[in-house]
Amino acid sequence: MLEPLFENASIDLKIDGKRIWFYPRISTVICDWPEACTFSLTYKSSNSNYPCHFCLVSKDNLANTCLRKSQAVLRNKENTKKYYDNDTTKEASLEPVYNYFWDIPDLNIYDATVSDRMHHLDLGLYHYQIEFTKELLSKSSINKFNRRIAEIPRHPGLKIFAGGLQSIARLTANEFRDLMKVIVFVVDNLHNKDLSEVYVKWNEMYLLSRLETFKESDLKIFQKAIDDWANLFIKLFQNISGLKFPKLHSWKYHIIDTIRKYGAINGYTTETYESLHKTYVKIPYRLSNKRDVETQIMKMIRRRAIILQKQMEKKYKTSVPLNYTSKLFDFKFSEASEFCEKQKNNSNLNEKMRKAVIMDTDELSNYQSDSGTCYAHTLLVTQIVFAEIVIFQKYRYDIESISI
Structure with a gap:
């Protein structure tokens, strides 16, 4: 995985069933201060002569709020490698080990280990x-x-x-x-x-x-x-x-x-990763019997994933069409007032149906809005049939002849 970093080459990586081609690069290393010292191979002690992994600041100046640039020279591959080559790593609070990240192009491990x-x-x-x-x-x-x-x-x-x-x-x-x-x-x-x-x-x-x-x-x-x-x-x-x-x-x-x-x-x-660490490592570990822990944790995580997947699945209800036994009458919305007046005295309607069509003109606004669009207060109409209307849109294209 890391070989292309040294060769400055590209790789193909299969993610979620898709093959992605890219040039891998290390941008940042997100970690706490002790881990940052591990990556930069600096001493993990605030009492060392130069305890900052970013720069060469003296331990006596850690609380100095008025530092000059000369008092905090930034670390990089060139100045730290000199200490290694001269066998004087102790003077810069460096471990006497060749840093793996020195050989990766376009990477300064000392400022890439971000806070x-x-x-x-x-x-x-x-x-x-x-x-x-x-x-x-x-x-x-x-x-x-x-x-x-x-x-x-x-x-x-x-x-x-x-x-x-x-x-x-x-x-x-x-x-x-x-x-x-x-x-x-x-x-x-x-x-x-x-x-x-x-x-x-x-x-x-x-x-x-x-x-x-x-x-x-x-x-x-x-x-x-x-x-x-x-x-x-x-x-x-x-x-x-x-x-x-x-x-x-x-x-x-x-x-x-x-x-x-x-x-x-x-x-x-690391807030996101630490919260995942708590959910997927710490809590399952506490629930285990501390024997063969990895197997138990993987089982718990697998079960959790299955439960979450089931919860995320959308369940659609299949709509069941109503069966109409008979059609009482039909009318046009544009003739609704005349229809209601006519049906008020219809002897074939029961009392509840008759009340449904008795509506004062003052109440009409409660049942319609947006320039007469009718909404869902309908009690008697059981089926609405829309006429099939075909709309034609005509486009005109003017093509100018171009002489070459």
Whole structure:
């Protein structure tokens, strides 16, 4: 499958019974930071000398919001391969292994390993922000924090934390997003104005990250929102943790360039794949007896697919024509008024039929609209026969003679 990548050749691939011809290319690698380090063969430690897989920024500058370009030289095949050839990979926090992706044309593996929003923000920086907030607050404020969360009333589509926020280690990305909706009000007046403001700035930045398209003006607004949040985040929490976070650095200095090159973040997020992983792997695994797990999971997935397929099938009811036993009378719609007047005294009609044709002219508008088109209030007419009308449309083509 990957051979044509090296040969710059095309392949034929059969998908859904159709043969498709194309040139395969690796555009982006969507992953969390540890996996990005695996692809780029950089050290998986924020304490390494150069922990960012995008650039050669020193670990001491990870929380620096005023970096010069010379302090964050971008990694590429050329400058990283020099360290490998000179046997000095340790100086650039590189594994002493030849990188497989160096030989693939038109690919810079260091910027192709894009930041995944779910791991980068929801389960990453936002997780840290809540964790540091709890460390910043006093014990009485933490109790008030948990009580406020527990007292939030139920609302459709909103996760309720009835016991407060005792532990955030096992929270999912969806649960962190639910916290974003309410936590601005939870932290209000618990510490200082900056604490409330950092969550406001976070929400502004997060909403911008979910835009479907970006213009250059949008990117400038987005960069300012990132800077405003990052400055407050560092101001509040640097004394607590030191903030040696590659994710903080890459979000501030690399995400805008990534959007310029690869498009909106929505196009390279793992949210869809992670939700499928939960449905098709985690849940079936819990339902298994933990023996011969793969076989059991495949059986459950196959059954689920069959059930979903049956539910998606459209079932059409076969219409059964009515059998008419007799024809009482016929008339034209244009003569409906005369017909009704005549049938009011028809002795062959029973009482209900007679009431059906007794209609004042004032009620006529209830039974017709659109310039007299009759709608479905008919009670007595049992069969409508339309005359066969043939419509001819005449087209005239004028062909000019062209001399050659």
